[in-house]
Structure formats: C-alpha cells, structure tokens
Amino acid sequence: MKRICLIFICLLTLVANAAVVTYTPDESSILSNPERGYLTQLERRVSKSSPYCVKGQESTLDSHIQKDNISLVLILYYLDNFKTTATLPDEILNAFDEDMQALRKKGLKCILRYAYTNSNSGETANDASLEIVKSHIAQLKSHWQKNTDVIYVFQAGFVGAWGEWYYTKNFGNKVDRMNDSRRELVNTLLDAVPQDRCIQLRTPLFKTSYVGNTKPLTAEEAFSGTPKARLAHHNDAFLENYGEMGTYDDTARQKPYLAQETLYVPIGGETCILDANVAKTNASYQKTTAEMSRMHWTFIKNSYSEVVTNRWREDGTFDELNRRMGYRFQLLSATLPDNASAGGKANVRFEIRNAGYAPLYNPRPAFLVLKSGNSIHKVQLQSDPRRWLPNNVVTTINEQITLPADIPAGTYDLYLALPDAYESLASNPKYSVRFANKELWDASTGFNRLNATISISSDYTPPVTPADAVSLPAILSKDNVSTYSDDMTFYNTEYFDFGPTDGENTSRWAQWNVSLLYPGKYKISEEMATANGTGHSWRLQLFIPGGDTIATYSTEGTWEEGTLTYDDLWDLTGIAQGDYILRVQNVMLWGQPKLKSITLEYDGELPSSLETTSCQPAVLNPALPMYDVLGRQVDSSYKGFVIQNGSKYLMY
DSSP states (O other), X not given: OOOOSOEEEEEEOSSTTEEEEEOOBOSSOOOOOTTOEEEEEEEEEOOSSSOOSSTTOHHHHHHHHHHHOOOEEEEEEEOGGGTTOSSOOHHHHHHHHHHHHHHHHHTOEEEEEEESOSOOGGGOOOOOOHHHXXXXXXXXXXXXXXXXXXXXXXXXXXXXXXXXXXXXXXXXTTOOSOOHHHHHHHHHHHHHSOTTSOEEESSHHHHHHHHTSOOOOOTTTTTSOSXXXXXXXXXXXXXXXXXXXXXXXOHHHHHHHHHHHTTTSOEEEOOOOOOHHHHHHHSOHHHHHHHHHHHTEEEEESSSSHHHHHHHHHHTHHHHHHHHSSOOEEEEEEEEESEEETTOEEEEEEEEEEOSSXXXXXXXXXXXXXXXXXXXXXXXXXXXXXXXXXXXXXEEEEEEEEOOTTOOSEEEEEEEEOOOSSHHHHTOGGGSOOOSBTTOEETTTTEEEEEEEEEEESOXXXXXXXXXXXXXXXXXXXTTOOEEOTTOOOTTXXXXXXXXXXXXXXXXXXXXXEEEOSOSEEEEEEEEOOOSSOOBOEEEEEEOTTSXXXXXXXXXXXXXXXXXXXXXXXXXXXXXXXXXXXXXXXXXXXXXXXXXXXXXXXXXXXXXXXXXXXXXOOOOOTTSOEEETTSOEEOTTOOEEEEETTEEEEEO
16 A cells, blocks of 8 residues: 655644643741741640640740741640549649640640650659540640640650650560550550551551561551551650661661551651760761652751750751751652533643652542632642652652633633641641742742742533543444534545545544543554545544643544555553544545554553453552553653563553
C-alpha cells in the first residue's frame, strides 16, 4: 500500500487553553507554619487553686512567637497533687479547656504530656499507680477529644520523672521495653486519644516490643488507625552521645528503623547536652542537619539545652533548622485551565517539592480555590498532603476535577489552599499551610496565589458517564459507538460512511464514551472498507464531558484502503485517569471515506486481562524507585501501571 502526502500532527496539552505557570521557590525565609518547627515548653504543677498551664503565661508565648516564629508549644501538666487521688477536680478539667482556647487565640498547637513528678531522687520517681493513671485518663478523655483541633500529638507521659518512662516507682524502674503495666497504659491511651492523633513513645524499643516486631511502618500501613500506625517517637536526648542516653540500644538496627517509620509518624524532642565540648563535636551544623534530615525531625525545643541552641544560633544551624524542620512545600509549576463550565470537568497539574525534613502527619485537605471578590468556591483535590515526601522529593499531582455546578459565571482568581482539617480552625489563616514561594501567600485568607485566572461559563452540560464506556486501549467501531452526527449516512452498512452527499463532509463525526485507565502512548491504526480509491483524513479528539478538548491527533491526505498503522504515537502520558469522550471527525472536503474501525493500542506492557485487574490503589515503598511500563522513572502521583522491585502495580 502506498501513502501519499501523509502528515501527522500530534498536539498534547494537559488542559485546552491552559495556563502553565512556574513559580520561584523561597529558600531563605523562615516561615511560621502549623505543626512544625521550634517550640517552647510550658509546665506547671496544677492544683485546684492554680489549675492553668497556658493562661497566665501568654506573654511568654508572645515573646517566642516573635523571636522564633513558633507554632508549637509543649505543655506539661504535673499532677503531683493528685498522685494518690483517683478523681481530678473539675477545676483542673475546665482549666484544660481554657488553656486550649488560649492556644487557639494565639494560632498555636501543642504537644501534650502529663507527669506526676519531676524528681528522680534515689533514681526512682514517686509517680502514680496504674489504677490512678487510668482513672485520670478516663476523666481527661472527653476534654482531649473536644480540643483535638489544637493538639498536634500526644506523648505517652504519666510514667516516671518528667513523664519520660524511665525512673518510676510503679511501672518497673529503668525498664527499657513494654511490661504488662506499660502495655495496659498504652492500650488505655490508644482508646482515649482521638484516632487521628499519634502517641509518641520515648524509645523505639518501646514500640517494637509493643507491636511485637521490628518491621517499620510501610506506606500501606500508614494512616490506617492501627496501633502500629499511631505510635510515634520522641527523643529527649538528641545528639547527646552514641546511644543518646538510652534512646537506642542498637543504633545500627534502630536508626534505619526510625528513618522509615518517621515517613509516617512524627519524631521530635529536645537536646540535653550540657558540655560545650560535647556540643561542639556532636551538634555541629553538619551532624545536626544530616541527622534531622535522615530521621525526618518535625520539632525541637528552642532553648533547652541552651549550650546547644545558643551554639546553633551562632553558627547558622538554628535558622537552617527553623526553615527545614517538618515540611516546607514549594510550588514549582502548575498547569491550570483558562476556562471551564460550571459543573464541568477540568484537568489540573501541580509540581510540589517538599524541601523540609519531614512530611505532614495529621490529616489535612488540599483545595483548588476559585475566588472572585467575596465569592469563594473550593474543589478538594484527591492528593493526600501527608504523602508529599520530604528532603526535596517532587510530587506531581495530576487530577481531573469537577467544578461546582452552582458556581456563578465569571472570572475567578485561582489559589491553592491547605487549611486545617478541623472546621473550628479551617477558616483561620494561622492554621493554613503557607508555601515557601515568593509573593504567593495571602495572609488574609490563608490561600496561596497561583497567579492564574479561570473564566467560568454557565452553559453547563451534564457529563456523560455511561455504563457502557469503553476502556482504552480498545477497538472503536459501530459496535460500541455512543453517538454520531445527525447527517452521517451509515444505516444498513458495516462501516461509518463519511462520504459526501453534497460535496462537503467535514461536519460528520462519531464519538465514543471512553475510560482512560492507562495514561501512556498509543499506537493508532485504522481499518477502511474497500472503496474506490477513497481519500480520507481523521482528527481524533479526546475531551472532557461537557468541557474542553485536552488532546488531539490528526492525519492528512491518504488514499490507503484496508488496514493502516500510523508511525507516530498518540501521547496521552500526561492525561489523568478518568472518563472522557473520544471523537473521530472527518477533516477532508472530498473523498468517500468508509471507516470500519480505529484501534488504539497501548505502546507498552499491559496485563493479559484488563477486565479482572483490581482497581484498588497500589501502595508502594516510597524508598524504592518505580517505573512505568516503558521503563521511565515515575513518582507516587503517577496513574497507570508501575513496576517496582520486580512487581507490577496498578496506580489510580
């Protein structure tokens, strides 16, 4: 067969009439962001006459906010006065609620710990019995749950001096792993602490002995609400010595364990080095930043030990940690629609780098925000910010969104917003995430500007999502066509007759409802019915139901008959998985094309049976690279088949 004057035009845009915006990361500013960074500690031996820990110390908080941009405070309630009293007075419980309200007014959250003594006289701390502790927790439970919005993480506490689980009269003195009484305390805490909050244990050995194995959390187990997914870590002897005062008993095994665990549960604490020479050796800029990066540290005290923190302030370590502890999200680029219909669909794409040492850990939604004056409309993204991995990993978000059906027509500014998950804080900008970029932050709303607008029209057409959608790859023919142009003459034939009735036939088309499960590159071939030297040219258009064309493939000027496979591939790699309409339109003003079918064949490896492939999300090991079926390295936002460690997974 001979092809004459065959020209291919392959056009791929993520969104028709899209705006591709790039952003400048801010590498130097110290930002105040929720649930990360330096913290100060407030503590008090509470009593009926003096029940508060935060109230009365607001000026202390103000000074630390101003000096170090803190967003966290460790609150330590000492219950010395009630270690033999089963019932806490109402004054203590009500004061806790007022303390939490004081934090809301400041825009702060707390790490919460309780203890019964700060003395280890004789190396045995006179704490409360298990029965007393359980009784107090039963009373505190409802108050914790009522104020979870401003509690970042709980520390197991209650046991031993400072609540650090070592020196203790009642729980097995100097025990380095779980015994029966400690296990029962953890069970009680897991029940009392809200499901979406972690509980930090003082050493990794406490956790591994509790869960019964030394296997770290995996991406699949993370955020599942199980005890393993909720038990986290705090280290109150950071960099002190090789074992960090009992934090580790086997660093070669436990540090890699923590490095994996802390991708999904938080770690933080304090340094207790008091010797300047030890601080010079152990807490240098290089060692400190390397260890925090490896272990994904989220918070540390800004004072104790001053021997270390003052040194950090002098050599630049302090500011570097203030920038990078916890998460530090930076927008790199966004591809956004210029226009769409109310209720219609649109594709969005973001590239976000987490330049921090750690991810987020508590639930937090991500929204695309459309704002015009006081009119604000939010569309939640499917991407989970907790899985935007740290240490400069770039996460690509590629999603198809549905715009609100009730949004008025008009032009809207676009923003990206990560507000707090709790309704009580969601509208407070102090609890929203600020991206580390130049001139994007809107402090009045807590939104990050995307420097793009979208024009919304009201001519909404309900999306077509039929039950008989064809999954690509597929053969598109009369057998599975969804609709066709009114003037197409093909009745009682086995093909689509695009032939002219009046000499012009470019308005004729056929279309299929399709489901794109496998973004990638596609081979295009056609089967033509035998006709008298028919000339033909097609335009394939993939578009959003009720919305824009997002990908086009065109051919021009061929007179071939029978089966023809084109050389160029249709690149749908950047298209999000979802439901679309695929239209085949004749673009020739002459000729008599009689099309039997068009085949879209995936240019890569697919399973032998598409119908039986599971549609559940594949959860992969973020520490290992993964590749698409063509061998290109991809990240966890990729949609389609991926290969990792010799196994194949389907990512949706």
